[in-house]
Amino acid sequence: MQDRDILQLYQNRDRQALVETHQKYGSYCLALASAILCKKQDAQNTVRDAYLEAWQAIPPTRPGSLKIFLAKITRKLAFSQWLHYDAQQQAVGEMEAVLEELESCIPAETVQQDDRELTATIRSFLNSLTERDRSIFLRRYFFVEESTAIAARYGMKPAAVLRSLARARKRLETVLEQEGYAL
């Protein structure tokens, strides 16, 4: 079923929307949740919660891309769950490596700014990257993919992916400093 037809089911408050969403994007969302959480049961629960959040949000929201809309919700919920693991010192998997890499971009002492400003800074940073570097950055830090999987996706050498990520992180560090995040 086309996204526009699924979205129409949401608009009509037809619960078939959830069935169609699961059929079309269930595995996609589960892959994303699993990349963050590693625990299959928790990943499945997260995806189910994501459906419910989508059900509550549409309408009034009418996403341009249902796929990305679901990805954003799934990622947010999965990360919340991961923070819960982290608090209980149960965190495992690729997520910790992703956060460590991001930590290397943050100036040693930072000035607190509000979420909106940080979001705008990140968007500006992403716009400053080449399309290829941006896509690689998002696969790693949005979708939590391993560098080897990214290399497979884009038909690249793993070393070239690592190089691109290192270049993007350096750039992010510079942008954060320029935008006044460093004390």
Place this chain on the structure above:
Amino acid sequence: MNREELFHAIGKADGRQLMKSEQRCPSEEHPGKRNRRPAFPRWTGIALTVLVLAAALGTAGFFLLRRSQDDLPSLSGAGENHGQSDSAVSTQGSASSDNLPVYLRMEQPDVAEWVTNPAQSIQWKGYTLTAEKQLHDSTTGSGVLIYSLENTDGIPKYETNDQGEVWFPDGDLVDISHFHKNYIVKEQTTKTKLTVACFYRQMEMNEPLEQLHDPNLELTLSEYAACSLKEMEKMAQKLTTDAEFDQWAQTLICPETISISLDKLGNLGTVKAENGAIVLSPISLFIDAANMDSLITPTGINVQSLALRFQDGTQYVVKNGDSVNCAYEVLEPRLDSQNPYRVIPPEQDPEGIGYKEYNWVPQMAVTYLLDFMVDIEKAEAVIINGTEFALS
């Protein structure tokens, strides 16, 4: 600001940019074409394929299953009843005269006549990769290749599971062109030599669809044989320009490849059922359910239980539920597109996705790569989901 806040902020990236990142080959003019030589560890590729297929079918249509010793008889076990039928289920008798794994039977006279010696070897960065012995069945396009990896300085850290599958956690050192699973041959492994029984199915992972059944099995040493992942990361930080880095990365590519022509290998002999829809060879079992309504569901072939019955009344359980008592279960990908990574022209793309993924259709065929040898002359029937199909 902390790292969690930064990760959270990346989650608010522009949806169009996220959608573009889903496109598989953003920098290639002809995205369907890939490099001939694999550019990443095969296990990663398999995992990715599972995800792609799972996404396409809604539920996973492709499984790489491991044997469960709890659910199924082991190769060295005695007769057991596993509750799926009233018959005693035995791993002994005709399934294999001595219950040795197939790769340990290659020296035996009754098997040796089918074994070929590729006699090919390559050397790179201190490693020697040698294709030693091979048992290939051209009817089902599957086989076992014994290869060894040697290094006088020692073999890097590898891991194995209870069934003997072996892999390198920091990146596979050997790239293999077809779907495969590696099992350690402990009897021929030392600190400086790792011997592996590679069960493969003649299907390419990363090639255009017309090459899905490529006649050559190719092995080469991967970038990880030349440089560890950690070293690669260090170099990525150290080298300041792309040109400098690319030049360095070129030095990681092994210049040689072992290439085995599968077309020239023979047929081990088969028995068949259902007019050829079921084919049993000494090392594999192929089922094409396209015309077998009882095995078909909307998502494709559905084999819940599978056993071989022999003349002496014994049965060998190949599959029971999610557990598979063989080296490898491979569902055939069936595609209705000749271009796996097709970019959609804007006029055909109202949703602005920009590309089209594989179009998978329900899979009707499956191959089981057996890790024991079957005496096909003594095999009487294949039992699928409780229904018996007589072999002849």
